[in-house]
Amino acid sequence: MSPDEEGQSFLYQALGEGFEFPGFRFLTIPTLNKKILDDWALFESWCDSIEDELMSRLLDGIEGLDSKKTLPRHLFKTKKILFEKLEATLCSPEIESGTDVMSVKIESDGKSLHLIYIDSDGWTLGHSDSVFVVDSPNELTRELGFYPIRY
Numbered sequence: 104m105s106p107d108e109e110g111q112s113f114l115y116q117a118l119g120e121g122f123e124f125p126g127f128r129f130l131t132i133p134t135l136n137k138k139i140l141d142d143w144a145l146f147e148s149w150c151d152s153i154e155d156e157l158m159s160r161l162l163d164g165i166e167g168l169d170s171k172k173t174l175p176r177h178l179f180k181t182k183k184i185l186f187e188k189l190e191a192t193l194c195s196p197e198i199e200s201g202t203d204v205m206s207v208k209i210e211s212d213g214k215s216l217h218l219i220y221i222d223s224d225g226w227t228l229g230h231s232d233s234v235f236v237v238d239s240p241n242e243l244t245r246e247l248g249f250y251p252i253r254y
Contacts, residue, residue: 129221140176
């Protein structure tokens, strides 16, 4: 939801009254196709569209990699393997990556909703302008871009 000026003011006020970190990072992961896994330049561009320098972090610890003989698909034999590595890399609590998610519970007339703020830095600096509205943080799924931090 992207509110008008009055709504924006409400969102900042609600955030200022107290928020929680529900344990998610917000990630935008573009479509992955076979071409990307068959070309290092395309793979690096795909990784960088998620987060700068992500490819080097995904390949960290792989010794003796010859990029002329080995393609990304040789290292990540399935999309599932790649996505597990990506999630482990970006959702570790020790790594400041991805976009932290904040939640504010609002209540009225015995009912409650959660305002989900993505990009905590953006809200702190005053340039974010929209939230997700859910009944419960349990509704935040990978399909929507919410990845649990692996504590």
